[in-house]
Structure formats: C-alpha cells, structure tokens
Amino acid sequence: MSPILYYGVPSGCSFGSIVALEWSGQPYRLARVNMPEDMQTELFAAINPVRETPALQTARGDYLAESLAILNHIGATQGALDAGISFEQGTREFDELNRMLAFLNTTFFGSFSSLWWLLEHESDEDTKRALTEYGRVRVVRAHQELERMLGDKPWLLGEHRTLADAYFIGIARWTKYHNVVDRRDFPNMQRLFDQLEADPAVVFAHAIEQQRPATSAGRFEGEIGIAESVAFARAA
Template sequence: MDPILFYGVPAGCSFGAIVALEWSGRPYRLCRIEMPAVVASPAYRRFNPLGETPTFLSDTGEVFSQSLAILQHIARSSSDPRMGPGPATPDFDRLIESLSFLHTSLFSAFSPLWQAFEGAEEGEKEVLRAIGRRRVRKAFDQLARLLGGRTWLVGDGPTVADAYFMAIVRWNDFHKVLDPADHPTLEALRARLEREPAVQFALAVEHGQEARSSGQFRGHVALAEASRGARLAA
C-alpha cells in the first residue's frame, strides 16, 4: 500500500513532511486532520495517542509520529538530493543540527503563543504572549546566525531542513511577532522556498485548493479508510 501522511490544518508543522514527500519522488497519499476537532477524536487517537499531527503510516503498516522521525524516514527512502546529506557524509551532522534547532528552539518558541490562542485562562494569556514573543524573537535571531551567509540551511540546495523551516516560519504571519524585514536572510530563504513547486503544492493542499503535484501524490484518503492495513491497537 502507499504510505499515508496525516497532516494537520490549519498551518500544521506537517507541512514540511508534505514538501519532503513531494521531493522524494515516491508514491504517497494524504489524510487531512482538522485541528482541534478531529485531532482530538478517538478515531485519530488510534493512530496517534497524543492527539497530535503529523502521523505517518508506512507502506508496511507501521505507524509513527514526530516531524523529525517522519522527515528522516522520508529522507532514507529516497535518493533525491533534496533529502539532504546521508549518514557518514560531511554535512549530515549539519543537517541534524539544523533540524534539531528548528524543533527544539524555533518550534518551541511559538508554544506559549499557541497556548494563549487555544484556550488558556484569561489571566494567563498576556503572560503567555509575552513569553512567546520574547522566545520567538530570540529564536529568529539565533536562526539568522545559524544560517550565516549561506543560501540554504545545509549545503548548496534545499533539503528537508528547509522544508521544516518553511513549516514553522509561517506561524509568524499569524502571531505577528516580528517584521520580516528584521531578518532579511531568513526572509530571502523563505522567498526562495515559496518558488518551489512542492511548497506551492503544500500551500494549496492546506488551503483546500486545487493542487498540482510535481511528485507522486496519489490523492487523499478518509480517516476511516486509512485504518485498513495499519497496525493499530484495539
């Protein structure tokens, strides 16, 4: 069977995995998970007990979650250079460094802002917003230094690290912590990625628009259909 990526909308970090699947050149399907309604449902928790996206159903029926694991699984299954340098190559550690920073620093920086948005107590919201804004500013400053004068996060072209960057950096559009002009190198990286057909495809998919795949996308499946062939707990 084709692997299935369960992606969250609106603006889930699973966006990066959609881009990576497009680049991989291998067949895949998608299952759309609305947040917070469907992601918290018993039907979806059979796939992901944490009630989070993304989740990946492999072609052998194995189910696992967490963006870093999914991105590296996709990368191992493809020889496309956009998967990034492989293990035992000089730039592999740089790839892992970039992915780890994006997850532990940039992703986490937005967490207080999402908590404030998703239903914190009224008295907590302003505190969470203040913490989130401070952390986001710091993370963007650090990421700009990590990028340095390079065109891409790793090597001479886009990789899964850039795909994951694109997934998270868009959150500033919603929370409006920073003026993009404050970090011109990061804004230039985003602009380069937005010209990528795979990124344009992922954006169209997220918005429920007609999307033209440049990869091997084989359509959406419903949540109930996805459970067939998966190794799930009863």
C-alpha cells in the first residue's frame, strides 16, 4: 500500500516531508492533522504516542515518527535515490546530508522553540520579554550560521536539491510568525528561500495546507482521514 504522511496544520514542519515525497516520485497519501486538537486524541496517540507531527504510515503498515526518521525513510526509496535528493548510506554524500539535516533539526528548528511557546501559552510581560530576547538571539545565530554554510551554492549541499532543502523550506517560513529577524539580511538564505517557493512541489504543499486546489508534481494519491487511515492499517 502507499505510505500515508500525517501532516500538521497550521505550518507544521511536516511541510518538508510533503515536498520530499513530491520530489521522490513515489506514490503517497496525506492525512491532515489539525494542531493541537487532533494530536490530543487517543486515536492519534495510537499513531504517535508523543502526539506530534509529522508521522508516517509506511508501505509496510508500520508507524514512523520524527522528521529525520521520516526523511531518511523517504530518502532510502529508489525513487529518491534516482532523483538525487538522497544518497546511499555509507557514502560521503549521505554523511553530509545527515549532518545538514541534523543542523536543521536541532539548531535551526530549535532556535524557534521559545518563540513558539510564547505564541501557544499565556505568560506575563517579564516572561514575554525574556523569552522573546532569548529566541531572537538564537534565531539570528542560526541564520548567521546557515548563511555561512550555504555561501554561494545553489542548494544547501551544492549543485543539486536534496532532502535538506525540502526540510529547510518548511522551517524557514516560520519567520513570518516571529518578528525577530529579517531574512533579507541573509541574502544567500533569501535566494534559496525564493528559489524553493517557486518550486512546483512547494507550491503544491502550500495549496494542500491551505485547502486550495492543488496540482501534484509527484504521485499524490489523495487525502485520507485519520480514523480511516488507522482502520485501513489494521485491516491490512
């Protein structure tokens, strides 16, 4: 059966996994997860006990969570290898891809954590000021480091797009929620961001999130409800 990606809205980091699936050329389906309400259900806990997105129901019917695990699972498919968005384990290219994915997952993603907490929780003014400044410093430093790592390369790892670029675009858009950095101050990152925003797979992922008419550049087979997907897996 085709894998099912459980993607979170609004603006989940699962966006990158949608882009990766599009680029891989493998058939897949999507299950929409409204955050946080759907994640708090016992039904979703059966998919991912941590109650976070993304999650993936693999072609075997197993459940897999965490972006890095999902992206590497997608990257191991023949379609992804043929498309050049991932590499065989044990190669230098695979190591470089994993290093970049790890940076994006820890330093880049993590730099936004206190700012997301402020948006999702009530707090007093002193706490808001402290967490905002803490988040600003972390986000700026993460942008500075990624700007240096990217340099004048067309993509994060060089001449060709990879899973790292797919993951990057899902996180980089978060600056619109937090007024602590102007991406235009980082011209290399802005160039990559603009290039990715014009990509058909990214355009498709935005349309899916916003429930607008969407044209797949890959082998998207449609959406499925969370309950239906669980019942389907159990039957299989």
